Amino acid sequence: MGTPRVHDDGPVRTVTLDRPGAANALHLDDVDAIADAVTDLPDRVRVVVLTGTGDRAFGAGMHLDVFRDAGPGDGREIITRLAECLRAVRTAPVPTLARLNGACLGAAFELALACDLRVAHSGVRVGLPEVRLGIPSVVDAALLPRYVGAALAQEMVLTGSVHRVDEPGVAPLVNRLVEDPSGLDAAVDDLVTTLLVPTREVLAAQKELLETWRELGITGSVDASVDTFAEVFALPATRAAITRYRP
Template sequence: MGLPLIEDEADIRWITLDRPEIRNALRVEDLDHITSAVRSAGPEVRAIVLTGSGDRAFSAGMHTDTFAGATPAAARESITRVRECVGAVRLSPLPTIALLNGFCIGAGFELALACDLRVAHPEVRFGLPEIRLGIPSVVDAALLHHYVGLSKAKEIILTGDLYPLADFSHTGLANRVVAPAELRETAVDLATRLGAHTAEVTAAQKGLFETWLNHGLQHGIDTSVDVFAELFEHPATLRAIDDYRPAPR
């Protein structure tokens, strides 16, 4: 138990946070390991699934000693590595799925928000308790209001409380909610479906999501026209069009 486990099973890369004795709390070296595992995925990998060891937690976030006694320079260095790790997940050209098997807190919650999809069981609890430590929620906590609305995001961040998944049932925060025994099978099914498309179109579509999030409407529309046309440079696009058959009704 220690650094995240990296395992390639078929065409899925599994990244398992592996400190179950501390609810898979993250240390700085874990962040670098996750970043490397995401960025080093070769063409044989079609999707990435992140999860946590055991049955108690996806992740409790950064270990509480990470920022103890830190200087501003040291705090900036640590949080920059959080940003790099979470950003690697969000910006990966591959589809990413968070398999949430328990507490999903702090930087662990940010990792889950950075993933494209989330699979959870009904007892998962979420929270951003940083404010209770005298520090703000940052990095991909900036995405939270897109999932749950600004008012609820402010409540979650400003209280630092933990919230049951049921509080987000109307938001789609979890794409699939299943029994604990069904989590892995559900994640594999989603990863297989997402990974079945051409690598080129998945990367392009994910890039457009970033454009739509970060720029205005007209810029997003204009960029999407360019991206659409550029995909026709790839033989894989033309093959996919030739091979496409509508699903039977």
């Protein structure tokens, strides 16, 4: 236990945060391992699922030892390595899905926000408590207002408050919400099944566009979308998909 476990089952790669004695808190080597697991994927892998060991936590964020053992000048390296990991997850060439099996805090919450989709059970708690340590919430915490709105996002990052995913204002964070942990796997399997229908090529292109849409205004986004459509439309995989499609 310690370094995240990576397991491939046909087209699905599962990355499991694996430090249950510390609520799956992350060390910097773990962050690097997650980035590696979603980069340069073999062609057979079509979806990546991220989850945590046990039923206590998806992840408690960065392990406190990372901060306690660091010198005053180490902050840039710490946050740069985390930012690179989250960027790798956000821009992975296949869909990424966070299976939230328990508390999801700090850097682990940012990891879940970086994923394309999220599945959770009622009672899972999410939050960005870093401010209580005197550390700002940064990098992919910037995605939070898109899901919960500006008012709640500002409250969460300014107070470090923790919320349940089944609260009305927080619920938009998740794509599937089940009553208890026993329903997580079925909900994940259902989403994975739908993600395996489109071609790998079109999903990679669509993910690139989603990133572009986050960064550009409407005019630039539309222009980029036209170019991407033309490129993907010409691919053999697209022609094959059109031929076999039945409504």
